[in-house]
Amino acid sequence: MENNIQHSDIYAIALHHRFQWEEAQQSYVILFPEGMVKLHGGAGEILKRVDGKTTVGEIVVDLKTTFPDAEDIENDILGMFDLAVGKAWLRKLN
Amino acid sequence: MAQLNNGVAASVTQKQPLWLLAEVTYRCPLHCAFCYNPTDYDKHTKNELTTEQWISALRDARKMGAIQLGISGGEPLLRDDIEEIVAEAHKLGYYSNLITSGVGLTEKRIQAFKEGGLDHIQLSMHDVTEDISNFITNTRTFELKKKVAAMIKSHGYPMVLNVVIHRYNIDQVGKILEMAEALGADYVELANTQYYGWSLVNRDQLMPTREQLDRAEAATNAFRERVGNKMKVFFVVPDYFADRPKKCMNGWGEVFMIVTANGDVLPCHSARVLPGMTFPNVRENGLEWAWKESPAFTKYRGMEWMKEPCRSCDEKENDLGGCRCQSYLLSGDAEMADPVCTKSPNRHLIDEALINSQNPLVREQPIIFRTDKNSKKYVEGDKERIEQFHALP
Numbered sequence: 158m159e160n161n162i163q164h165s166d167i168y169a170i171a172l173h174h175r176f177q178w179e180e181a182q183q184s185y186v187i188l189f190p191e192g193m194v195k196l197h198g199g200a201g202e203i204l205k206r207v208d209g210k211t212t213v214g215e216i217v218v219d220l221k222t223t224f225p226d227a228e229d230i231e232n233d234i235l236g237m238f239d240l241a242v243g244k245a246w247l248r249k250l251n
Numbered sequence: 252m253a254q255l256n257n258g259v260a261a262s263v264t265q266k267q268p269l270w271l272l273a274e275v276t277y278r279c280p281l282h283c284a285f286c287y288n289p290t291d292y293d294k295h296t297k298n299e300l301t302t303e304q305w306i307s308a309l310r311d312a313r314k315m316g317a318i319q320l321g322i323s324g325g326e327p328l329l330r331d332d333i334e335e336i337v338a339e340a341h342k343l344g345y346y347s348n349l350i351t352s353g354v355g356l357t358e359k360r361i362q363a364f365k366e367g368g369l370d371h372i373q374l375s376m377h378d379v380t381e382d383i384s385n386f387i388t389n390t391r392t393f394e395l396k397k398k399v400a401a402m403i404k405s406h407g408y409p410m411v412l413n414v415v416i417h418r419y420n421i422d423q424v425g426k427i428l429e430m431a432e433a434l435g436a437d438y439v440e441l442a443n444t445q446y447y448g449w450s451l452v453n454r455d456q457l458m459p460t461r462e463q464l465d466r467a468e469a470a471t472n473a474f475r476e477r478v479g480n481k482m483k484v485f486f487v488v489p490d491y492f493a494d495r496p497k498k499c500m501n502g503w504g505e506v507f508m509i510v511t512a513n514g515d516v517l518p519c520h521s522a523r524v525l526p527g528m529t530f531p532n533v534r535e536n537g538l539e540w541a542w543k544e545s546p547a548f549t550k551y552r553g554m555e556w557m558k559e560p561c562r563s564c565d566e567k568e569n570d571l572g573g574c575r576c577q578s579y580l581l582s583g584d585a586e587m588a589d590p591v592c593t594k595s596p597n598r599h600l601i602d603e604a605l606i607n608s609q610n611p612l613v614r615e616q617p618i619i620f621r622t623d624k625n626s627k628k629y630v631e632g633d634k635e636r637i638e639q640f641h642a643l644p
């Protein structure tokens with residue numbers, strides 16, 4: 158996969174977008190004008206760590222520690238960032 | 252600003268009313284020729300829900316899973332409690348949207364909305380020219396709308412413009428998009444008129460030609476190519492020119508729930524036109540009952556109700572047979588395949604409408620604007636008198 162995400166990158170949820178847990182759906186969602194995206198387990202775990210301060214590298218380490226049994230999640234995580242940036246759910250801060 | 256919203260982006264397995272549309276009032280200072288509000292809205296202007304009733308409806312719907320909230324009308328700003336409703340919606344965790352013509356939006360109110368946590372404001376615009384804009388809304392509101400757009404922007408709101416498209420502005424689509432860009436719009440919805448309520452009354456006058464539509468789509472695509480991701484442009488295709496119907500409201504009672512000014516709970520904006528149906532009302536039964544059990548919501552949910560050709564159609568999952576209201580309004584049969592479908596025995600009704608709308612004798616008839624006076628005539632059952640305007644000489 159082509160990937161432009163660097164470990165040193167810092168992201169935040171895009172302007173006018175909101176990320177929140179939805180009890181009724183038992184999942185995280187991203188809300189924006191006229192739309193909503195439901196995030197499946199892994200994607201929610203990643204985006205919930207995006208806070209405008211933590212770097213991608215730190216998020217990778219955190220997830221590897223939290224889910225020690227998951228294999229090769231680094232590529233999945235970077236892929237998710239790539240997707241989320243492509244969809245304009247995230248904006249880059251640095 | 253009364254708009255249809257068929258662009259739901261959500262994937263859910265369990266049926267939940269994800270989208271709640273609060274049509275808080277049918278009063279409106281504008282008189283748009285394409286307004287889809289019921290033609291007899293005048294009878295619903297005197298028994299509006301109170302602030303407390305709205306707040307408890309918001310609370311109940313949120314518990315059922317509603318998350319996107321549209322506050323619409325009529326013109327919602329004619330109520331002075333929108334600030335309170337917005338603040339409560341925010342506390343409950345809604346992503347909320349005020350859908351407005353802009354009339355009545357002041358610095359003071361927008362400040363209060365911002366503090367209350369309103370997420371975005373969707374403003375209706377009509378044309379690049381003052382003449383057409385004022386003509387189609389039957390008001391002098393063009394300059395005011397531009398000021399309101401600037402105000403929305405200056406308060407840090409995403410700017411969402413909704414432009415209803417019809418034959419008077421469709422040739423200006425390229426310029427309308429440029430205007431939107433100049434105003435700093437983030438999202439623009441070019442909503443081709445769908446024919447319900449007042450827009451159905453004025454259908455022959457509003458319908459563009461296929462050539463106009465093709466040019467408008469080409470202009471939209473060219474604009475998208477130039478501007479890219481900076482501004483999202485939605486082009487809502489008019490179903491009359493398609494050969495399959497739209498999946499109306501993303502399915503009856505699937506994700507949309509509408510609470511109207513007087514508390515009626517509806518699965519779609521125009522459902523009250525359907526014969527022999529009683530709709531639940533928040534004053535009587537809770538929203539939970541309305542959504543899950545009321546006869547009105549269960550009647551056309553899923554595919555059980557279908558008859559031929561839909562019943563055995565291999566495309567039925569795509570469109571669920573189209574729109575019940577459109578089928579009823581055009582053919583008198585609510586359960587038949589949407590007349591837009593070329594497999595429907597009623598397709599000729601659409602083709603005839605397309606031909607009629609090109610007949611100069613018909614299309615030059617005067618528009619019936621959405622006014623209290625005209626609505627009262629509908630309430631009084633004075634329909635024939637109004638229909639006379641449209642009869643062929």
Ligand code: SF4
Nearest residue numbers: 252253279283286325
């Ligand atoms: S008259 Fe115009 S502004 Fe008022 S509700 Fe209808 S479409 Fe919206």
Ligand code: SF4
Nearest residue numbers: 561564567572588592
């Ligand atoms: S026949 Fe009915 S189900 Fe099949 S495509 Fe037409 S409207 Fe849809």
